[in-house]
Amino acid sequence: xxxxxxxxxxxxxxxxxxxxxxxxxxxxxxxxxxxxxxxxxxxxxxxxxxxxxxxxxxxxxxxxxxxxxxxxxxxxxxxxxxxxxxxxxxxxxxxxxxxxxxxxxxxxxxxxxxxxxxxxxxxxxxxxxxxxxxxxxxxxxxxxxxxxxxxxxxxxxxxxxxxxxxxxxxxxxxxxxxxxxxxxxxxxxxxxxxxxxxxxxxxxxxxxxxxxxxxxxxxxxxxxxxxxxxxxxxxxxxxxxxxxxxxxxxxxxxxxxxxxxxxxxxxxxxxxxxxxxxxxxxxxxxxxxxxxxx
Amino acid sequence: xxxxxxxxxxxxxxxxxxxxxxxxxxxxxxxxxxxxxxxxxxxxxxxxxxxxxxxxxxxxxxxxxxxxxxxxxxxxxxxxxxxxxxxxxxxxxxxxxxxxxxxxxxxxxxxxxxxxxxxxxxxxxxxxxxxxxxxxxxxxxxxxxxxxxxxxxxxxxxxxxxxxxxxxxxxxxxxxxxxxxxxxxxxxxxxxxxxxxxxxxxxxxxxxxxxxxxxxxxxxxxxxxxxxxxxxxxxxxxxxxxxxxxxxxxxxxxxxxxxxxxxxxxxxxxxxxxx
Amino acid sequence: xxxxxxxxxxxxxxxxxxxxxxxxxxxxxxxxxxxxxxxxxxxxxxxxxxxxxxxxxxxxxxxxxxxxxxxxxxxxxxxxxxxxxxxxxxxxxxxxxxxxxxxxxxxxxxxxxxxxxxxxxxxxxxxxxxxxxxxxxxxxxxxxxxxxxxxxxxxxxxxxxxxxxxxxxxxxxxxxxxxxxxxxxxxxxxxxxxxxxxxxxxxxxxxxxxxxxxxxxxxxxxxxxxxxxxxxxxxxxxxxxxxxxxxxxxxxxxxxxxxxxxxxxxxxxxxxxxxxxxxxxxxxxxxxxxxxxxxxxxxxxxxxxxxxxxxxxxxxxxxxxxxxxxxxxxxxxxxxxxxxxxxxxxxxxxxxxxxxxxxxxxxxxxxxxxxxxxxxxxxxxxxxxxxxxxxxxxxxxxxxxxxxxxxxxxxxxx
Numbered sequence: 001x002x003x004x005x006x007x008x009x010x011x012x013x014x015x016x017x018x019x020x021x022x023x024x025x026x027x028x029x030x031x032x033x034x035x036x037x038x039x040x041x042x043x044x045x046x047x048x049x050x051x052x053x054x055x056x057x058x059x060x061x062x063x064x065x066x067x068x069x070x071x072x073x074x075x076x077x078x079x080x081x082x083x084x085x086x087x088x089x090x091x092x093x094x095x096x097x098x099x100x101x102x103x104x105x106x107x108x109x110x111x112x113x114x115x116x117x118x119x120x121x122x123x124x125x126x127x128x129x130x131x132x133x134x135x136x137x138x139x140x141x142x143x144x145x146x147x148x149x150x151x152x153x154x155x156x157x158x159x160x161x162x163x164x165x166x167x168x169x170x171x172x173x174x175x176x177x178x179x180x181x182x183x184x185x186x187x188x189x190x191x192x193x194x195x196x197x198x199x200x201x202x203x204x205x206x207x208x209x210x211x212x213x214x215x216x217x218x219x220x221x222x223x224x225x226x227x228x229x230x231x232x233x234x235x236x237x238x239x240x241x242x243x244x245x246x247x248x249x250x251x252x253x254x255x256x257x258x259x260x261x262x263x264x265x266x267x268x269x270x271x272x273x274x275x276x277x278x279x280x281x282x283x284x285x286x287x288x289x290x291x292x293x294x
Numbered sequence: 295x296x297x298x299x300x301x302x303x304x305x306x307x308x309x310x311x312x313x314x315x316x317x318x319x320x321x322x323x324x325x326x327x328x329x330x331x332x333x334x335x336x337x338x339x340x341x342x343x344x345x346x347x348x349x350x351x352x353x354x355x356x357x358x359x360x361x362x363x364x365x366x367x368x369x370x371x372x373x374x375x376x377x378x379x380x381x382x383x384x385x386x387x388x389x390x391x392x393x394x395x396x397x398x399x400x401x402x403x404x405x406x407x408x409x410x411x412x413x414x415x416x417x418x419x420x421x422x423x424x425x426x427x428x429x430x431x432x433x434x435x436x437x438x439x440x441x442x443x444x445x446x447x448x449x450x451x452x453x454x455x456x457x458x459x460x461x462x463x464x465x466x467x468x469x470x471x472x473x474x475x476x477x478x479x480x481x482x483x484x485x486x487x488x489x490x491x492x493x494x495x496x497x498x499x500x501x502x503x504x505x506x507x508x509x510x511x512x513x514x515x516x517x518x519x520x521x522x523x524x525x526x527x528x529x530x531x532x533x534x535x536x537x538x539x540x541x542x543x544x545x546x547x548x549x550x551x552x553x554x555x556x557x558x559x560x561x562x563x564x565x566x567x568x569x
Numbered sequence: 570x571x572x573x574x575x576x577x578x579x580x581x582x583x584x585x586x587x588x589x590x591x592x593x594x595x596x597x598x599x600x601x602x603x604x605x606x607x608x609x610x611x612x613x614x615x616x617x618x619x620x621x622x623x624x625x626x627x628x629x630x631x632x633x634x635x636x637x638x639x640x641x642x643x644x645x646x647x648x649x650x651x652x653x654x655x656x657x658x659x660x661x662x663x664x665x666x667x668x669x670x671x672x673x674x675x676x677x678x679x680x681x682x683x684x685x686x687x688x689x690x691x692x693x694x695x696x697x698x699x700x701x702x703x704x705x706x707x708x709x710x711x712x713x714x715x716x717x718x719x720x721x722x723x724x725x726x727x728x729x730x731x732x733x734x735x736x737x738x739x740x741x742x743x744x745x746x747x748x749x750x751x752x753x754x755x756x757x758x759x760x761x762x763x764x765x766x767x768x769x770x771x772x773x774x775x776x777x778x779x780x781x782x783x784x785x786x787x788x789x790x791x792x793x794x795x796x797x798x799x800x801x802x803x804x805x806x807x808x809x810x811x812x813x814x815x816x817x818x819x820x821x822x823x824x825x826x827x828x829x830x831x832x833x834x835x836x837x838x839x840x841x842x843x844x845x846x847x848x849x850x851x852x853x854x855x856x857x858x859x860x861x862x863x864x865x866x867x868x869x870x871x872x873x874x875x876x877x878x879x880x881x882x883x884x885x886x887x888x889x890x891x892x893x894x895x896x897x898x899x900x901x902x903x904x905x906x907x908x909x910x911x912x913x914x915x916x917x918x919x920x921x922x923x924x925x926x927x928x929x930x931x932x933x934x935x936x937x938x939x940x941x942x943x944x945x946x947x948x949x950x951x952x953x954x955x956x957x958x959x960x961x962x963x964x965x966x967x968x969x970x971x972x973x974x975x976x977x978x979x980x981x982x983x
Contacts, residue, residue: 007386014379014438015397022409029360039670084313087306088492109314112540113358114496116513118534124320124529129332129841131320137333144847145332146827150834166317188898208406227405234521244405251411252663255668266408277403277520281480329866332845339866417672478871506664507622507653508677518656522625
């Protein structure tokens with residue numbers, strides 16, 4: 001009996017903690033999103049909040065913005081991340097004697113910077129009177145502040161996208177670099193034996209090899225940016241706002257009657273992220289990318 | 295690649311420096327500037343006013359202390375929860391393992407503020423809001439999966455033979471754990487702890503909802519400044535905040551290195567990545 | 570191995586109990602404090618820890634409370650004043666709303682700093698304690714309780730639920746070296762703008778200051794503020810009444826900065842334009858802000874502020890006590906102290922904060938008046954008397970909504 005139940009007992013504390021603290025909260029939110037709110041005398045379940053939400057223009061604008069920001073952030077992170085990985089690779093080539101580790105640490109620096117700080121860095125860099133605009137002015141490329149585009153607190157979401165590109169690109173490179181250094185050994189061999197050009201090698205060996213990891217890393221960035229709060233809260237505009245901020249605005253609107261809608265936004269977000277998570281999990285299993293994830 | 299490796303890597307080097315280091319320049323300048331009007335690239339004059347405010351305010355150090363305290367408790371709780379769970383999943387046949395994995399890994403995918411907004415009123419009724427305990431409980435879900443994953447990788451490389459050997463030599467459960475299992479897992483635990491500390495340190499929203507102004511961590515103190523407050527002070531706080539996150543990581547890393555040096559163990563495993 | 574779960578749970582409990590500190594405050598029925606003698610209140614306040622929830626993004630304000638107010642509070646009244654930094658007053662209201670819903674009676678917020686919309690939301694949801702201002706000696710002695718800026722908060726009757734702490738007033742900012750005679754009315758402004766094309770603009774509403782500028786235009790172009798003292802819904806021909814305002818704004822638009830094709834999105838952006846000399850004028854709802862910008866080296870030394878001849882908008886910010894404050898006696902004493910002539914005089918100084926006093930100057934003793942008048946507000950700031958004599962009351966928030974939406978329709982899009 002003990003033998004059989006032992007692993008379950010060992011799993012119990014962790015699983016119970018997550019169920020209680022995490023799924024409990026989600027369930028609590030789910031009930032309230034159905035209008036079950038005994039504290040204000042509402043005990044009937046209904047879909048009114050979802051109905052209002054799905055018929056409101058601001059929800060759909062928010063959804064559109066969220067998708068756009070997440071898509072562009074992950075795309076930029078993917079491109080920059082790949083460039084960093086390749087750049088690190090070349091650096092390693094030319095500096096064989098030095099320990100490459102320190103360099104790698106340095107280039108992962110943005111990963112360790114808290115999101116709020118990263119967001120503020122983007123504020124200082126890219127506001128109309130920011131550092132980049134000053135540098136451009138010093139080179140004489142712009143003559144006054146307004147020639148610099150509005151990139152922070154802009155309705156399109158550029159500030160948010162730039163922050164994520166900076167912060168998540170090193171994550172993408174972290175996932176790619178090991179693959180690159182694995183095929184690196186065969187690189188010379190192949191070119192020596194077959195005289196194959198670099199370009200051909202890149203197209204036929206490198207790209208297929210890094211593709212799965214690249215896709216999954218990009219996808220993880222997408223899921224993360226889709227549901228993150230701090231950076232859009234700091235760098236977005238009041239309207240339209242990304243879904244997590246939209247939910248928070250409803251949640252703190254000052255009237256309890258907006259709460260079910262706020263929680264309904266949360267539930268929709270949760271459903272989408274679970275779906276995205278399952279897709280990522282499926283492909284990573286299939287391509288065998290995330291070793292150690294189970 | 296054969297022709298201009300030197301040039302190419304120089305170019306790569308410069309690009310990387312611009313990407314990683316240059317963004318910190320305006321942050322540093324803004325924290326020590328007095329008058330910094332557009333289009334000056336460098337401030338006209340300098341002042342340590344912002345740093346004086348940040349470093350002399352007792353609240354700053356209180357917030358640093360509370361942030362680290364919460365991160366440490368969260369990490370300690372995570373270790374205690376993750377060790378047995380990872381052990382069970384790696385070394386026992388568990389029916390429905392996908393379910394357990396799905397449960398424990400769920401907070402990586404579903405953003406934790408969703409759960410916290412839902413549970414908020416319940417916490418309020420239980421008297422858990424405005425307390426460090428409440429904030430610790432809120433931080434467990436987003437951090438535990440990373441600890442769990444790191445420990446799981448370590449367990450996967452721990453051969454059951456070693457433990458069996460120790461058992462046959464007559465070692466009892468507890469000494470066996472402390473002398474054989476734990477040393478092997480330590481690198482993984484440290485890797486998980488780094489992530490756990492880092493993630494706990496960077497929480498704003500859930501700390502704010504549950505801490506409700508009474509649990510003032512660094513991000514809570516920082517936020518009013520970065521969202522439209524004094525730029526100099528916002529910059530100084532941002533630098534301090536980033537420095538503490540990095541210091542926590544470097545500290546863990548140094549501990550790990552020291553451990554390797556002391557033990558000269560051949561392990562080269564269990565280092566998890568992080569999104 | 571079997572010890573695992575047990576030790577884990579044990580350690581968990583240990584770790585958790587180690588950090589669950591204090592928090593057992595007693596919430597005695599404090600409503601008698603609304604009628605008690607002041608000396609009883611003072612006795613009760615001794616040794617209380619008073620938490621003051623307020624926006625925490627300005628170092629001057631923070632320093633004023635931490636370094637000037639808190640030590641005096643401790644010394645003179647035995648009260649520990651703890652400033653709790655918040656990002657937004659709306660978060661304060663929201664938190665109180667939750668505490669009310671959950672039935673929390675021993676709240677941590679003892680004093681909250683609010684006004685306008687937030688006050689209205691708090692009042693509508695019964696989140697404030699009660700009619701307490703009559704209990705405060707300094708309120709009774711130094712405040713003109715019937716003055717509209719004290720009895721109303723953005724059109725909402727205050728009813729003693731909050732005590733005035735300070736005032737703000739709309740001012741225009743210009744560089745005296747560049748333009749000697751700035752326009753003192755909207756008619757003059759229209760002329761000035763035509764003579765100095767590209768030199769004027771205002772932040773696009775819903776920016777707080779830009780929206781206030783549009784209200785200022787409303788008062789001057791549609792026949793005064795008196796007509797708007799009733800709720801917006803009660804004015805049937807509101808659309809028509811607003812028409813001259815839109816016409817005015819559109820008539821100056823071609824002469825604005827960048828020909829009015831775009832407006833600065835925030836006051837901060839507009840101030841940048843002014844600082845770099847690109848435009849000749851800016852504006853502020855804080856009459857002392859220009860002086861502090863000069864001190865910080867951002868605005869030129871010759872920066873000055875001025876009012877319109879017909880007066881400018883003014884509002885008051887208030888301190889209130891939530892329904893579930895645990896230390897109400899301490900909160901009363903602390904608010905009273907914050908309203909004392911000494912504290913208000915210190916608050917007026919730009920070195921501390923530069924916020925206008927909520928007190929009625931005429932009710933102060935000659936010495937107190939003198940002390941206040943002697944505060945060096947900086948060359949850019951107008952005298953208190955001049956500001957006082959040119960105040961116009963604010964509109965209630967339902968108008969503000971209509972005006973901000975209307976601006977997008979009538980001005981930005983056309």
